[in-house]
Amino acid sequence: MLHFLRRRLTVAILVALTVLTLSFLLTRLSGDLAISIAGPNATQEDIELIRSAYGLDRPLWVQYFDWLWRALQGDFGDSYFFKTRVSRLIMERMPITMTLGLCGLFIALCVALPLGILAAVRENTWVDRSVLMVALIGQAMPSFWLGLTLMIVLGLNLGWLPISGTGSWQHYVMPSIVLSFSAIPSLMRLTRSGMIEALASDYIRTARAKGLSRLSILVKHGFRNAAIPVVAIAAVQLGFMLGGSIVIETVFALHGVGYLAWESISKNDFPVVQAVVLVLALIYIGLTLLSDLLNAVLDPRLRSA
Amino acid sequence: MSTVLQPAGASSRRRIWRNAGALLGISIVGFVTFVAIFAPWLAPYDPFTIDLGRRVIPPKWMEGGTPTNILGTDQLGRDYLSRLIYGARVSMIIGVATIITSGIIGTFLGVMGGFYGGRVDDAVVFAITARLSIPVVLVALAVAGLLGTSFTLVILVLGLLLWDRFAVVARSTTMQIRNLDYVAAARCAGCSPIIVLLKEVLPNIATHLAVVATLEMALAILLEAALSFLGLGVPPPLPSWGLMISEAKEYMFFSPWIIIIPGIALFILVLGVNLLGDALRDMLGTDLSR
């Protein structure tokens, strides 16, 4: 298993480097950065000044390696707009995005796991079909629209929850719910199919033959095996949620990393954009490694492989 | 041996249910496609005509509505129903164009990797892993922010980003077929591999790819809506449903219908596409794309 993990780690590092390069190239897409930064009213002089000030007159590969070298040390440069270190900006905003992601995942699991198990136990009954329909509905729902609708209903009409900002825990409720919608369908389907497969297996028949209690068979024997891929996928889903947080954060005006990215894109604040793409990708890579680790921990068959 | 056999009643109930879903999916997609194609004949008004004197009029059945505009008007006085109808065009064209683009890229990569194996396959798998690590929405937004928004750009960006599932499915099915038809390919040792690919591999993976295509189309439609909502997708005054929601945001607390209607349209279309995908998957009896 150690060999397997080592291999995954190597791949992860290579992917990280690739993303580093891609995010660098991303911001160089628009051609002359200096012109974009200078804005529409700049004179040729201003543009030249900006070009040298930001080191944009150096050859491209020099800029790349400079960026690479600094990025590896955690130095993402300074934000053009905020005039502070990008790394500090990200660190300040990250807790909000993380909280949002974790809450979203928590809600998703609380909904998806029981429903998935229920659907599997009552396979092909109306209960099962209703659960599958819930999954279908969740998949088809545009998240930003759901957010706005919830805002209208829960925030305005019923006045239960605040509609924007990050004052208290209540501010996180609606955004987390909306975020969870993106993960619930897949987690629920996975739980359901995993449970159906587990419950049809020979070791469940043995458990029944041993006269174990219904609960023990379902949870201890059935779910324990079905849960393995679900846990692994949950970690990856968290990665997706963090990556997609930009939409939710802008709708609900939560000043997390996603919102930061949004602001920076509109202001052409390239160092920030570059860094956020990189950081989110790195988090995703880390989560996939975690997911592999969880797989190995939960499945004894993989441990000695 | 514990065989799970179902009594006859349950399996025919299941079939009816599945057929209902497939029927609904096909009807929805068919209907929206029809609307998209015949938009100029179906829409009562021009979706771009601004009439500042008649802004934010509610739909006919609500208080304040008029029969002139069945679904009311938006914040610039444009007829809502017409914009909704033309919006179907935007969603459908982007959906189809994206899956064609990403389908070609993904299928090519996946088939190459699955067919040749070895280093080629390693490279393909690496590319897929790298692509999965990239936060799609963010990158799409960044590109749009840098290069300016346009219809074609949205298609290009989404097409260049959403090929991963095509690649995964194409790769695994190609690998299965390669093993099966290995003998045939070996016998064909005079035929160029391209011929083998075109004649043997592609027809066999086509149906699996069709399932993936529906899933990706649904995703593309939702992503375009999100991008347009954030102002970095389809540029105004084009009537993208996502853009309509975004433009009307300020009025939503007083006239909620103004954002609810396009949202429902999006929801129904994506639901239809997903149902279609489920129906295709049931026909195939496989579940590779999850």
Add this chain to the structure above:
Amino acid sequence: MSALLEVDDLRVTFGSTAAVRGIALKVEKGETHCLVGESGCGKSVTSLAVMGLLAKGGKREVARLSFAGDDIRDYDEKRMSHLRGDRMAMIFQEPMTSLNPAYTVGSQMTEVLRRHRGTPRTQAVDRAVQLLTRVGITAPGLRLGQFPHQLSGGLRQRVMIAMALMCDPELLIADEPTTALDVTVQAQILRLLAELQKDLGLGILLITHDLGIVARVADRVSVMYAGEVVESAPTAELFRAPRHPYTRGLLSCVPVPGKVKRDEPLGSIPGVVPRIPPGFIGCAFKERCSYAEAACASPLPRRYIGPAHEMLCILPEGSGA
């Protein structure tokens, strides 16, 4: 005195297919009763039906089902679950997949005792060690902490047997316990079962398709065909004087070293096991039987040929041979 297990007129249907069509059997304490037949004859389904372990969609009807004198016919799942693993135990054909891969051998064994007797952990572990030793597993302490995938097929089946014995059951149902194992391991497992039966007075219902196994371990044999028991007798008598054409056909299929002449074709029964439509009357074997006559299409009588030897056929005694 009633038998340990008594089954009368057991019928099992899956939808419109009748898997078991009215069989009767008895297992006495300390006796091994073999249920033998081809694949698809319904022998496994019979064992599952007795234990109440039928899969979803299986319907069971039985005139009489008694265990150790108690009528368990109408026991619900809850009451059956208290019997299973405690007084009646079952082991299955596929040791590779019959154990949960996520838990250690030890935890899967001890949970049976803890469930049925409330035994504290340490005592349960002691009992598990004792049983693992009894079934011939060396280093039992080590094995307890291992996971199923770390054991070989033969070892796993021994673990299954030990696990089945945790609560000292009175009846053991073994569904083709050696089919998935190597021949040498088969012999060991069979010998083990025979020893355990002698030591513990277990009643064993052994399901198998292998007549060789029947000859070795069975006290009594019931031959099944297409959901019915066509002949039932003490083992020695069945092998010595088989009456039912199917039984005779089966026995002739087994090549006996020394008796089979070179160049002589091996025995076989022409045709295949038929699918029985619902409402079928008469002998299921008649299409393949060389003695079939018109009367075989009507319901068959259960006839007694000798003491404890019965069969389902209209052939008079002494015919055929």
